[in-house]
Amino acid sequence: MEHATTEHQEVKDATAKVLQAESLEGAIEVIMRRTLIDEERRDMHAKVLACGMELTRLSRRIEARRAEVTASVQEG
Structure with a gap:
């Protein structure tokens, strides 16, 4: 629960900075x-x-998913 609260606060802080950002889309x-x-x-x-998946295989899956998420954010 503490992690979720911290993460939520980080997003709130970042959102507050949107108005000050040079690029709204970038923020x-x-x-x-x-x-x-x-x-x-x-x-x-x-x-x-x-x-019990091996870490090398996991790493590849994470990198693939990161690329998918990044692409969808850039398209969005």
């Missing part, structure tokens, strides 16, 4: 990327611990 992209990637990492970490 929003950073917020979205940070939130989505952190969420994916936590989900994948729990899954790998549960199934």
Whole structure:
């Protein structure tokens, strides 16, 4: 719960800075990327611990998913 509260505050702080940012799109992209990637990492970490997947394979899956999320944020 503490991690969620900290992350929520970080997003709120970043959102407050949007009005001061030179690029609204850039500021929003950073917020979205940070939130989505952190969420994916936590989900994948729990899954790998549960199934015993080897770390090299996991790393490839994380990198592929990161690329997908980044592309969707840039398109969005």
